Amino acid sequence: MTPSQSTHIPGFVTREVGEGGFLHVRPEERRKTSHLKLTWIADLGPHNARRCLIPACLMRGTRAYPSQRLLNRRTEQLWGLSGTTSIDRWGQRHLVSLVAEFPDEGHLPGGETVFDEAIDFVDQLIHEPHLVDGYFSKDYVDSEILQHRRSIEGRIDNKSGWAYQRCLEEACFDEPWRYHQLGTIEDLDGVEPASLTALWKELKSHQPLHVHFSGNMPSGRVFESLQKLFRDNCATKDSLAGVQGIRAAAEPRQVTEFAKxxxxxxxxxxxxxxxxxxxxxxPLMVANGILGGFPHSRLFTQVREKESLCYSIHSQVDSNIGMMFITAGVDHDSVGKATDGISEQIDFVRGGEFSEEEYLMTLSALDSRLRMVQDSPAALADYDLRTRLSGKSPGLEDLRKRVAAVTRDDVVAALELVHPDVTFLLAPEEDS
Amino acid sequence: MSWSADSTTLENGTLRERVVERVHSSGARVAFCHKTGYLRTYACFATNFGSIDDRYRIGGGSEVVLPDGVAHFLEHKMFEGVNEDAFQEFSRLGASANAFTGFNGTSYLFSCTDRFYECLDHLVRFVQEPHFTAENVEKEKGIIGQEIRMYEDMPGWRVYFNLLEGMYQSHPVSKDIAGTEETISGITAPLLDRCWEAFYHPSNMILFAVGDQSEDEFFDHADRLLSEKDLGPAPDIEKITTAENLDVAKSRVEQSMQVGRSKLLFGWKDVHPGLNGPDLVRKELVTDLVLECVFGQSGALFEKLQEANLVDDSFGGGYMIYGDVGHSAIGGDVVDPEKVVEVIKSELPGVLSQGIAEEDIDRQRRAATGQLLKSFNSLENIAGSYCSSRFMGADPFEVVDLLSKIEPSEVVDRLQEHVQPERLVSSVITPA
Structure with a gap:
């Protein structure tokens, strides 16, 4: 397949700031807001939970706006600047992010401005938090520990997410990506303002920081303004652990747990x-697409539509950890049929029996998905960061060409390497 | 066929957006919004038939009562073609397609980066060519049954619909959009045919596209496309609304589920038969300002609740309006829902006597302007906002100008009218 023409949407221009700082800037004239994302990179491990407390405490107040209420009033004054934090994981890395989105000045009435004030505000959030005697306020720390404990307890509320994590923990019981990004309740024990303040200083000074900006502002001015966000950062190439290798499947096994x-x-x-x-x-990306990545995929058309076994079913690949997952919500009585149906579809694709149309539809859908990324600054920033962390070139156009060049034989070769590991089932309790 | 009237242009200086709309002689309203530089084009074909449309008559005939969930069931079955599922052709074209059913409408949509007009052809043709058979309707009950069970396991969904069940005595807005396994068991192919004939006539539908396409070419193409099939004169449909008074059905609804944290929503309902168009938009906007000023995270009430560790960042709310009814829903994840409601009830008399400061309203105006600018970055939001506004008989851009026109006294009056402590309804999900 030949991909449709390249898109000429400007990509990020990157400047390194020291050894572990990366400032990525791109002009964006199509939208009405600027998008700024800061991401600190750390290693997943047993102390994820306490690291999660850092952005939470930063969002409780700054030196100038020492309470969350005052902070929120400030964001409202800044034309509804949306300041949010997120905690994520990518392979063996823990990602701690802060995102700010605010209007481009050309859209504000009466020649009002917001860019400089918005950047100052973000700078204050990360460098000048509200401290009491040099430490995060004990009230805020205690409150965030409590809230985070509740977030960890609340993970069960998302049943499919819970089942996925349990499967990962069972399959990868000694690999670093087994750790959930929110961490554990035990890790919150003993966290004090002093230790958390030290952890904040360590994060901003010793962990690699990526800053992505998309907006309608001259890039020279953006580079100059955003430089200050890196002050104190002296991360090095040794700040992160070496890349963990992936491993082959062990003897397949099944784990069943019960819930209401x-x-x-x-x-x-x-x-x-x-x-x-x-x-x-x-080729594995394409194989996953044929199998379960799209509405035309085998799992959707055969297991859901033909067999009526489930409403949600899809497959996904994570090459950071060398794994593929198939998830489905099914009636408990139909679990056996569903697992048989899923295995049949994998064998079908592995056997090269998929139609030419299924193959071409998948190439086309993947190409379309990659092009669509370019309409969203948030998706572009995510794509850029994650491909860099995966050690790959972030060029979208190159990836489009490589995907378009995948042959049917390549798809079969990729699936020949795929072997079952753990099957996890979260089943209704009354059936136990 | 052609256009039955001259085009109308809706423009807004703050958003710098422009929508051109025309009424096709088939009866369909067709509209286009040009977005320079976007790679993606998004289109939807939406009918003003949603889950609250549960009773109707045609030409003064006898009343037809529909089972709960029929609009959603119809949406699922529209994708079934004579030879294949409608998704297949979208996949061949490299497009991503979907559909959703809401309270007052059902929308079929796609987004693509290439072959836009082929996708548009397919969208309109598949929605205008139903293929319901006894066999495929029965098969779908299994899939939708699994979808309903999935929603039953989602505490965020349950706490919202339980709130509506408490607020409304008989209005269909309180019914789950997908119905129940029991109500959908009675759905048949002839019933779906009758609903399609009644509500999928072009006169009840909007065809909307947004992207970097030629406006003239879009309208020429839409004209040819909508002229392909003559669906005859518009049926004389009278939707029968269910009268609702201000009395609530239950002031408190509680459900136990396997959740890590309790979930709380509380709010008030409005009944406003006859209110239409700009008045509905104004009411929604003014109420949102009230809720943000009183319950938002920059308010004194949130600060008090947060200091007592009763709520966290998940706390917030909004106002939803659907024709003759509307309601607020405020809440989040909490540990002690009873205590939160107790504090709210004890604080409300003070809030009501104090009113809302003009300074708070002005700050919320700025924030709302920024949020509106942000929402008009999204093709999906532009399409959704256009269709829902038009189904209410309103102008999608009206809200921007209204923001600056609303008087503080109107916000304070609305507070007194809507927030009545004795009519508060709460919904709680507690850990099983």
Whole structure:
């Protein structure tokens, strides 16, 4: 397949700030707001939970606006600047992010301005938090520990997400990506203002920081203004642990747990042995698309539509950890049929029996998805960061070409490396 | 066929957006919004038939009562073609397609980066060519049954619909959009045919596109497309609304589920038969300002609740309006829902006597302007806002100019009218 023409949407221009700072700036004239994202990179591990407290405490107040109420009043004055934090994971890394979105000045009435004030505000959030005697306020720390404990306890509210994490923990019990990004309640024990303040200083000074900006503002001015966000940062190439290798599947096994749910949540994990730099990386993307990435995929058309076994079903690949997952919400009585149906579809694709149309539709859908990324500054920033962390070139156009060049034989070769690992089932309790 | 009237242009200086709309001689309203530089084009074909439309008559005939969930069931079955699922052709074209059913409408949509007009052809043709059979309707009950069970396991969904069940005595807005396994069991192919004939006539529909396409070419193409099929004169449909008074059904609804944290929503309902168009938009906007000033995270009430560790960042709310009824819903994840409601009830008399400061309203105006600018970055939001406004008989841009026109006294009056402590309804999900 030949991909449709390249898009000429400006990508990020990157400047390194020291060894571990990266400032990525791109002009964006199509939208009405600027998008700024700061992401600190750390290693996943047993102390994820206490790291999660840092952005939470930063959002409680600054030196100039020492309470959350005053902070929120300030964001409202800044034309509804949306300041949010997020905690995520990517492979073996823990991502701590702060995102600010605010109007481009050309859209404000009466020649009002907001850019400089918005950047100052973000700078204050990360460098000048509200401190009491040099430490985060004890009230705020205690309150955030309590809230975070509740967030961890609340993970069960999302049943499919819970089942996915349990499957990951079972399959990867000694690999670094088994740690949930929110961490554990035990890790919150003993956290005090002094230790958390030290952790904040360590994060901003010793962990790599990526800053992505998209907006309608001259890039020279943006580079100059955003430089200050990196002050204190002296991260080095040794700030992160070396890349963990991926491993082959062990003997397949099944784990079943029970909860008060109406529907069973099934997660089937597979080891792919295909890492980010493997030549079959793109073929595995296509294989996943044929199998379960789209509404035209085999799992949707055969297991859902033909067999009526479930409403939600899809597959996803994570080449950072060399795994593929198939998730489905099914009636407990139909779990056996669903797992058989899923395995049949994998064999079908692995056997090269998929139609030419399914293959071409998948190439086309993947290409379209990659082009669509370019309409969203948030998606572009995510794509840029994650491909860099995966050790790959962030060029979208190159990836489009590599995907378009994947052959049917490549798809079969990729799936030949895929072997079942742990199958996890979260089943309704009354059936136990 | 052609256009039955000259085009109308809706423009807004603050947003710098322009929508051109025309009424096709088939009866369909067709509209286009040009977005320079976007790679994606988004289009939807939406009918003003949603879950609250549960009774109707045609030409003064006898009343037809529909089972709960029929609009959503119809949406699922529209994708079934004679030879294949409608998703297949979208996949061949490299487009991403979907549909959703809301309280007052059902929308079929796609987004693509290429072959826009082929996708548009397919969208309109598949929605105008139903293929309901006894066999495919029965098969769908299994899939939708699983979807309903999935929603039953989602505490955020349950706490909202339980709130509506408490607020409304008989209005269909309180019914789950997908219905129940019991109500959908009675749905048949002839029933779906009758609903399609009644509500999918072009006169009840909007065809909307937004993206970097030629406006003239879009309207020429839409004219040819909508002229392909003559669906005859518009049926003389009378939607029968269910009268609702201000009395609530239950002031408190509680459900136990497997959740880590309790969930609380509380709010008030409005009944306003006969209110239409700009008045509905104004009411929604003024109420949102009230809720943000009183319950928002820059308010004194939130600060008090947060200091007592009763709420966290998930706390917030909004106002939703659907023709003759509307309601606020405020809340989030909490540990002690009873205590939160107790504090709210004890604080409200003070809030009501104190009113709302003009300074707070002005700050919320600025924030709302910024949020509106942000929402008009999104093609999905532009389409959704256009269709829902038009179904209410309102102008989608009206809200921007209204923001600057609303008087502080109107906000204070609305506070007194809407927030009545004795009519408060609460919904709680507690851990099982």
């Amino acid at each position: 749910v109406q529907q069973a949540n099934l997660v089937m994990s597979y080891r792919t042995m295909i890492s980010n730099d493997h030549p079959l990386y793109e």
